[in-house]
Amino acid sequence: MLACVWSQAQAQTVIYQQNFEAPALACGQLDGTARTGATRLQDDFGNNFRQLNSADVLCITPPIAGKQNYSDPSGTAGSYTIGFYGSIDTANTEAVGMAFDPDGQPFVNGSLALAHVKLANYTATPTSPTIGSPVSITMAYYRLRAVAGGGEPASTDFSLSSPTALGQPAIVRGLPTSTVLTPIQTEQVTTTNSTGNDYALDWNTHTFSVDTSGFATGDKLVVLFTGLALNEYVAIDNFVVTTSATAPVPLQVSKTFTTDTVQPGQNTQISIDVQGNNVGDTLGLNLRDSVPAPLTLDGIASNSCAGTAMVTGNALELSGGTVPAAGCQVVLNTTWPASDLCSLSSVTNTIVDGSDFSFSSGAATAGIDATASLACNRAVTPPVATPTAVPLGGLWVSLSLGLCLFGLARRYQQR
Numbered sequence: 001m002l003a004c005v006w007s008q009a010q011a012q013t014v015i016y017q018q019n020f021e022a023p024a025l026a027c028g029q030l031d032g033t034a035r036t037g038a039t040r041l042q043d044d045f046g047n048n049f050r051q052l053n054s055a056d057v058l059c060i061t062p063p064i065a066g067k068q069n070y071s072d073p074s075g076t077a078g079s080y081t082i083g084f085y086g087s088i089d090t091a092n093t094e095a096v097g098m099a100f101d102p103d104g105q106p107f108v109n110g111s112l113a114l115a116h117v118k119l120a121n122y123t124a125t126p127t128s129p130t131i132g133s134p135v136s137i138t139m140a141y142y143r144l145r146a147v148a149g150g151g152e153p154a155s156t157d158f159s160l161s162s163p164t165a166l167g168q169p170a171i172v173r174g175l176p177t178s179t180v181l182t183p184i185q186t187e188q189v190t191t192t193n194s195t196g197n198d199y200a201l202d203w204n205t206h207t208f209s210v211d212t213s214g215f216a217t218g219d220k221l222v223v224l225f226t227g228l229a230l231n232e233y234v235a236i237d238n239f240v241v242t243t244s245a246t247a248p249v250p251l252q253v254s255k256t257f258t259t260d261t262v263q264p265g266q267n268t269q270i271s272i273d274v275q276g277n278n279v280g281d282t283l284g285l286n287l288r289d290s291v292p293a294p295l296t297l298d299g300i301a302s303n304s305c306a307g308t309a310m311v312t313g314n315a316l317e318l319s320g321g322t323v324p325a326a327g328c329q330v331v332l333n334t335t336w337p338a339s340d341l342c343s344l345s346s347v348t349n350t351i352v353d354g355s356d357f358s359f360s361s362g363a364a365t366a367g368i369d370a371t372a373s374l375a376c377n378r379a380v381t382p383p384v385a386t387p388t389a390v391p392l393g394g395l396w397v398s399l400s401l402g403l404c405l406f407g408l409a410r411r412y413q414q415r
Contacts, residue, residue: 015100016241018045021078023057052095052160052170056083058235068120072201076113083235085119086228090162095170095226097160105243106213108221111280112239114191115201119233131198134190137234138169138227140183141210146218153177158222170226185210201235205283205361209247240280248277250366253357261375265338269331276327284361285321292347294340301331342376
């Protein structure tokens with residue numbers, strides 16, 4: 001059944017995949033949080049990476065004595081992640097941008113994890129807004145033209161400069177002319193820390209897609225993270241960018257029974273398929289499947305969706321799962337009890353999108369319920385003939401009569 005999930009995934013090419021696990025400096029050298037001075041993030045993560053002001057590497061493990069350490073309850077980030085700060089004024093506002101070549105494909109798609117935390121380990125760390133409220137990040141997309149056009153000059157690179165007002169996007173300039181570029185697309189992305197811990201990374205997944213079908217050969221797409229409000233701080237991790245002929249597919253759940261019909265006492269399986277976004281991992285899968293009576297849920301046969309999965313009564317409960325780009329599958333064992341002689345002609349099993357199928361990371365779903373039906377067929381056993389016992393006396397009478405008739409037939413033949 002998993003092959004069905006794979007077949008729905010469209011062809012894609014991964015052009016960037018970064019979990020930020022190889023910074024040039026170790027946590028102790030970073031003092032727990034920041035990259036400052038001449039050494040910047042692009043030294044660690046490639047020439048397509050640009051930052052405004054310091055931007056940061058956040059250290060998660062190993063813990064540093066005497067410092068406020070960050071924690072990662074879900075284990076999503078590994079030892080390091082990166083982050084940027086809304087600051088207290090426009091001059092110190094941070095932003096992060098990257099440039100990618102669509103290479104003739106009509107879509108550049110991406111997936112990343114975002115987390116809202118407080119900034120730590122600075123001598124004069126300002127008080128961040130209350131953790132727990134949604135925080136908005138601006139994601140803006142720009143076209144670097146290989147050849148001048150559309151009122152913009154040719155650009156081989158880009159730079160970032162401070163916004164005109166706090167909370168507004170950083171200014172992107174095409175190089176070498178330093179011309180201010182206009183975004184071709186913008187979106188507001190929200191992330192919420194629901195852990196109650198100011199320094200715990202509570203990851204939210206976001207998927208984006210930009211139509212690059214009008215790009216000429218050599219044009220590049222700039223993806224910018226910017227626009228944080230006063231003192232807000234957001235971490236970024238597990239950043240995947242692909243080129244594709246199609247936009248990302250919506251996250252959707254579907255299900256089937258292995259067989260259409262069972263008899264009392266027979267078992268079957270329920271296959272639950274979760275379609276991935278065709279770009280990268282989607283975090284925070286929460287899945288529930290209540291198996292209808294009289295079926296009994298006997299256990300979990302397999303689970304490629306990770307997370308914590310258990311059977312509670314007659315229901316599957318899965319939390320904290322991860323859906324890979326190609327999707328994942330959970331298979332359940334179930335039985336129609338032999339004691340129930342088809343009290344119902346069929347049962348229907350439904351997973352409701354939104355209540356039974358959702359993502360704590362905030363990822364959007366297709367809004368389509370998953371439904372499967374199973375029929376019960378009470379087989380009728382044909383009657384079997386039972387031999388009739390013949391009394392012993394009757395047997396002698398039958399035998400004598402048979403010998404008599406045999407003798408008469410012989411005499412008749414001799415005449």
